[in-house]
Amino acid sequence: MALLEVRDLVVRFRTHEGTIFAVNGVSFDLEPGETLGLVGESGCGKSVTNLALMRLLPKPAGHIEGGTVSFDGLDLVSLPESDMRELRGKEIAMIFQDPMTSLNPVLTIREQMVETIQAHRKTTAKEARVRAIELLGMVGIPKPETRLDSFPHQFSGGMRQRVMIAMALALEPKLMIADEPTTALDVTIQAQVLELLRRLTTDAGTALILITHDLGVVAGMTQRINVMYAGFIVETATTADLFAAPSHPYTVGLLHSIPRLDETRPQELVPIEGTPPDQRRAPVGCPFAPRCAWRLPVCWTDNPPLVPIDVNARLVVSGPNATHQIACHNPPTTEESTAGRPLREGFVPAPPPGSVVEDLAPTEEVLA
């Protein structure tokens, strides 16, 4: 049985300036011990999805307006707040992007770690301290006995993120959510932290959801990937399948937007035109249509569902044999996916229908 089952999750923010359509019906599963990457650009709903799972949406604007989340048999959407508190940290732990803002600057590391441990376990302060030292040693902090009494500002960025990982692992959670855990770090420090995260979650059998915008990071870290755009999952596959045969125009676009370090000669970059969508309007049609080079007239009006690429395939939603699914009316062929642009004779992306006023359509970069 799946550890986590998210079905048709809808999250909206009701603000004075109108409603923000942050997550628009997201479904996915996670097996115990599985690692899942959530990839997308800022505003695609990847972080909001996970804040919703943890029921940590900013109040009062953020609401779960539909769908179910079941974790280990519990319905997280309707769970009373006191039970939810019990769950956070103990069953589901979270690591945020910026370790400076997620640690309390006026408390020592010891106070914060002991507090975390004692909040969920009946232990004496002494036992909790021993456990804290053990954890700090595990994440590679030199001289943990003395460093325990340091304040967060006395640690470097990489060290702070290690402390965060130590705290997240303190209660041996079943699921760890890491939201851009290395984005604020330098690349050599990123390598240290990712290595640590991979080793510890593998050793403990912790399931991991890794949220990132960096396709390189998920390539080496996860077993399965959901690509998100404008609050929808537009492509989902095992990591191997996704990189072997990227099939949604957005995924293809992302892969052609970044230069690869190992390319033998510099490849021309094929940017995705236009800008990310304004999520203050209710989604009509495919969310990616205004920027898509493959769009058909139908893309402006009908949002395609997430379906298996191979129509005859048996649908497997999690684990190593998960089915490769995309939400697209007009997927790129293999050759087009390699080239990064449509190769069909005389193909022109469909212009917006007259009824849709689309000021988001690419007004810029007519020259490229």
Next chain:
Amino acid sequence: MTSPETGPAGAATSSVPASSSVPGGPPGSAGPGPSDAAVLVDVRELKVWFPITEGIVLERHVGDVRAVDGVSFKLRRGETLGLVGESGCGKSTTGRAIIRLNAPTAGSISFDGVDLAGLSGSELRRIRRRMQMIFQDPYSSLNPRMTAGGIVGEPLDIHAIGSRRERQERVRELMSTVGLNPDFVERYPHEFSGGQRQRIGVARALAVNPDLIVADEPISALDVSIQAQIINLLERLQGEFDLTYLFIAHDLSVVRHISDRIAVMYLGRIVELASSRDLNRFPFHPYTVALLSAIPIPDPVVESRRRRIILRGDVPSPAAPPSGCRFHTRCWLREKLGNPEECVTIDPELRVIASGHEVACHFAEKVDDSPEQLQATGRASASTPAAPGTAPASAVTDERPSEATTPPA
């Protein structure tokens, strides 16, 4: 070289022929110098130190943060030099010193044959017209109270170029050059997306027809799908306007894509300088190798084959850099060689190891063809796609340029 040099004012100070090489240089920048192309910027032994003081009324000088501590390089006309390194390595300070946003503590910077250190006031302003900067954050580098047109046209106002009407014309022209709708001149920065704002920053830099553009992390604050738009724009403009770029970034894969040559910095020094291709295929400095190995590649097949070199600890403080080689505290090669004395006692100079390839390491020859180098570069995969794990050294010699062969130490 044909630079679109316009104003008569600029010509007065820069009439020195660009090719005139300035008197005998320090060992660092010597070697197979850029004799073929004219040198636009010549940086020698540049140091930028920031004083650390104690006390409030009587500020006692107690030390210095040695942000840049002896950097030498040449920038040829029309080329792109990438400057990479981690935060705090001094790459931005170097770029800012060239534009004279930070005054150099020591060393010289000559721009088109003119030593910038000796300039002040109006002379400095005139020569600054020929160098412009693009900043990292398009949210904080644009004045929110000015319109896009006002921002792009401000350099023209400052340097009093053209009539009011001509300036307006020029602004509209610049907007369309960078791919913005010229009718947006009356809009304010908040009405633009991040990528569009960065285009405004680029248009502003282009306004005065500069020779040199220092781009300090121009794409780091942008979304992935937008980054490629700006990279392509910068590449196109370079060809169109014969620009020289100093491209500062922490992301080696981006720098490699756009640069002709790359300088890798660590703790205020350049540790390796080579052509973009050589640096990525045959890195000689242990730090460069570690940096390359740390960058994730968006391909699980390649990723599973690579092995990272995990550097221990953090970058030491630039206020008290380690003795000898600054990298010795974290160096994997030093450890592998059994901690030789030289690394701690002798500060390695930048030396030529192959044609156009300089490195500051006593034992750079030991890096060549080491398993670490092969794994970091993924070179094994290029020639022997079927062999995962450690690749035999013999399998990877095919693409090596002949002059890069190095004698054993």
